Amino acid sequence: MTLHDDAVLVLKGYEDQSDLRQTYLDHLAAHPDGMWKACTDGHITASGLVIDPERGRVLLTLHRKLRMWLQMGGHCEPGDVSLEAAALREATEESGITGLTLAPGGPVRLDRHHTPCAWHLDVQYAALAPSGAVEAISEESLDLRWFPYDEVADVADTSVTRLVEATRTRLGV
Numbered sequence: 001m002t003l004h005d006d007a008v009l010v011l012k013g014y015e016d017q018s019d020l021r022q023t024y025l026d027h028l029a030a031h032p033d034g035m036w037k038a039c040t041d042g043h044i045t046a047s048g049l050v051i052d053p054e055r056g057r058v059l060l061t062l063h064r065k066l067r068m069w070l071q072m073g074g075h076c077e078p079g080d081v082s083l084e085a086a087a088l089r090e091a092t093e094e095s096g097i098t099g100l101t102l103a104p105g106g107p108v109r110l111d112r113h114h115t116p117c118a119w120h121l122d123v124q125y126a127a128l129a130p131s132g133a134v135e136a137i138s139e140e141s142l143d144l145r146w147f148p149y150d151e152v153a154d155v156a157d158t159s160v161t162r163l164v165e166a167t168r169t170r171l172g173v
Contacts, residue, residue, distance in 0.1 A: 003035050003076060003080055003081070003082065003083070003086075004028060004032065004034070004035050006081070006082045006083055007024075007028060007035060007044050007083050007123070008025065008028055010082075010083050010084075010106060010107065010123065011024050011025050011028075011123070012025070013106060014106060014107055014110070016109075016110075017109070017110050020110045020112060021110060023112065023121070024044065024110060024112075024121050024123075027041075027042060027044075027121060028044070034121075035076050036075075036076065037075045037117060037118075039118070040118050041118070041119070042112075042118050042119030042120070042121055043075070043076075043118060043119075043120065043121065044076060044083070044121050044122075044123060045073060045074055045075055045076065045120045045121065045122045045123070046073060046074075046076060046080075046083050046084075046086035046087035046090060046122070046123050046124075046125070047070075047071050047072060047073020047074070047087060047090060047091075047122050047123070047124045047125065048071065048072050048073060048087040048088060048090060048091030048100070048102065048124075048125045048126065048127035049071040049072075049108070049124065049125070049126050049127065049160075049163050049164065049167050050071070050072060050091055050095050050097065050100065050127045050129055050135075051103075051126055051127065051128060051129065051167055051171070051173075052128075052129040052133065052146070053128070053171055053173045054131060055146075056148055056149055056173070057146045057147060057148050057149065058071075058146070058147055058149065058152060058164055058167075059072075059095055059097075059129065059135055059144060059145070059146050059147075060144070060145060060147055060152070060155070060156060060160070061094055061095075061138075061140070061141040061143070061144050062141060062142040062143040062144070062145070063140065063141065063142070064139070064140050064141060064142050065116070065140075066115070067142070068156070068157065069145075069147075069155045069156040069160065070156065070160060071091075071124065071160060071163060072090050072091040072093075072094035072095050072127070073087065073090045073091070073094075073122060073124070074090050074094075074140075077089070083107075083123050083125075084102055084106075084125065087102065087123070087124075087125040087127070088100060088101075088102055088125075088127065091125075091127040092127075093138055093140075094138050094140055094141060095127075095129075095135050095136075095138075095144065096134075096135050096136025096137065096138060096144075097129055097130070097133045097134065097135055097136075099130040099133070100127040100128065100129060100130070100133075101127070101128050101130075102125050102126065102127055102128070103125070103126035103127075103128055103167070103170060103171060105170060106125075107123045107124055107125055108124050108125060108126050108163065108166045108167050108170055109124045109162060109163050109166045110122065110123060110124065111124060111159045111162075111163070113159060124163050126167040126170060126171065149164060149168060152164045
C-alpha cells in the first residue's frame with residue numbers, strides 16, 4: 001500500500017469535520033502527488049501534538065521559519081509507510097523525545113492552512129510522551145517548551161488551541 005492509499009483510507013475512516021475531510025479526499029483524488037511537498041496546489045502533512053497527560057501539559061515548538069508556537073509536524077517523506085508513521089516521525093524528530101506513542105483512534109483533527117510553500121492539509125494526531133520524557137531542540141525549532149493546557153491559548157493560534165481541546169477530549173484529560 002502506498003502512502004497515498006493509506007491517507008485515503010485514514011481519511012475515509014475519519015468521522016469528524018466532514019466538509020474538510022471531503023476537501024482532503026478530493027485533493028488526493030485530483031493529485032496523485034498530493035502527499036508530497038512538490039505538489040504546489042497543496043499537500044497532505046502529518047503532525048503530532050506531544051502531550052503529557054500525567055502532568056497536564058503539551059510540548060510546543062517555536063517554529064524556526066514561521067516564528068509561531070506549534071505542534072510538531074510537517075511534510076511526509078518517501079520512507080513514511082503511513083500517515084501515523086509520518087506523524088510519529090515528525091513528533092519524535094522535532095521534540096527529541098524517544099518512546100512517543102500515538103493515542104489510539106486515528107487522527108484527532110484536520111487543519112488546512114496556508115504556508116510559505118503551499119496549502120498544508122494537516123492530519124493531526126496526539127503523541128503521548130513517556131513518563132520522564134526529556135525534550136531536545138531540533139534544527140527546525142528556535143525553542144521547545146511545555147505549556148499547561150490552560151496557557152496554550154496565550155501563546156498559540158486557534159488551530160493549536162483546537163487541537164489541544166480535541167486531544168484532551170479524546171484522552172479524557
